[in-house]
Amino acid sequence: MDKEFDYSVKLQEFLEKNSQKFEEKLLLEAVNVRDKIDEILSVGNINLVANAHKLVVYIIDRQEKELQLFAKQEGIAWATHSIDLSFKLEWVQAIRRTIWNFIEQYNDLTGEQVTSNFFHLEKEINNQVDAFLNAFFISYSTYKDSLIKAHRKLVENLSVPIIPINTSVCILPVIGSVDTFRTSILEEKVLTEIGVSRIQTLIMDLSGIADMEPRVIDHLTKIIDGASMMGCNTVITGLRVEVVRKMIHAGLSFDPNTKTLGTLQQALKEYLIS
Template identity: 30%
Template sequence: MSTMDKQLYDYMIANLTAISDKWLTLRDEKRGSIYSLEAGESAEALLREQNRLTNLTVTSILLNDKHLFETNKEEWAREVAESRINSNTSVPEVLGALSKARQTYWSFIEEFAKSKGKEVTSDDLLRWGTSIHLAFDELYIHFSEMYYKIMNSRLAVQQSLIEELSFPIIQLNGTIGVLPLIGNIDTFRGEGFLDYIPAKCVELDVTHLFIDLSGVSEIDTMVVQQINPFMQVLKLLGINSTLTGIRPEIAQTSVQLGLEFSHFDTYNSLQQALSELYPLTLDKNQNK
């Protein structure tokens, strides 16, 4: 690290508050944005704290310590990405704010260079320009990656919750499960049905699944065609399956499509199926 680099580093560290102050003056009055002048004191305090972290991260590159810069960059990207996702701020909006942060940061380097006069050479300016702009470019990239990663993680959790609510498997005992389907089952929901249920049965150690269709008001033709292979998948996994509560219109659709369910157990109602196959289990649940 050269003497002039050290002086610049000390100057930028000493002016962290001033850099953030100047950056905050660039906010506009766009309503509904965390970057808006109308966002309030708490938003301003958060932005000030995070801009300080931005400037600390960029300034650390002057120390020629790659590990330190990478550590700071990781902390910065995670904190800012989580914060912007929580405030429903888009990636383009964040990158726009970062662009203003870059301009503000560089203006302080220009002020430092002017104050030093001829002590700062063209080589110094070229070196600083290369390293500082590279640092900001890396922040752009890593923020976008972190934002995408966190969003995907949250969406996966939400999707899992949707599947659990859409296809609730109720365990009557350790190995008997009931899947009460309610409402309209279209192709989109049917895909989740096929992807989710077999894996969930294995996870819950279900060996016999009762699929109750009595609450289904309408079922997509494509889904009806998948019932047979779906039950075969369960069978290959060692899981017996029984259809109950098939409505007349669904039965008619199955016949019209030439679907054959004779090799699967079907019952008029869930209670009828349980009373015949697991009478003791039904009695225990009714007495609870």
């Protein structure tokens, strides 16, 4: 077995066995972010601690494609919910420092000598972290610009921000209050855009909607039915408890072919192609 690969495997096992200590050290490093973890989870359904463990696996195992895709997903999620970028930067830098702290602990515990490979190891890990940050910020900036342009149109032309993420998949982030008038605009724009752009999958993110009246929900289900008639699958993400409760009490439900996922990130993981 390649020594470098063997070292990575053993290091990953060491990190998994000490995951709780890793979290404790990470929270000590991330001074400003640790008090915002619950808020970020509530606002954007973003689990910083779980995502930190995922990022570490990608870095140690050198899963470059998975790391790039994860960075893109994170960038879109943070842009969608307008979360302060300084928290992300501090969090990732804290992850970097914590990884190196545990590498030192692992070497002290096992007596592994990495002196000859240290500079290569340093370059490998730090390049992976930097690659994640670079892809994250590009994704954030690109999607944020699209959101700003779409929201400007929404104000100027009462448009609907349908944002393409590849040739066949688009995101429709529904943000703010939704009444019967706005659902009429949604209906017109969604069906028109499906016809013009040949959208095959429309991810409708409702995490920005705290509540909707039953008649509005009913109209929304009809829009989804119309999209299905045109050959477009709709994926609903981020449904709030209040909305679901009203649907249940009103006897409303989506078409069985309509997929629902808890968060936008879950949909992106499934439909975003790197």
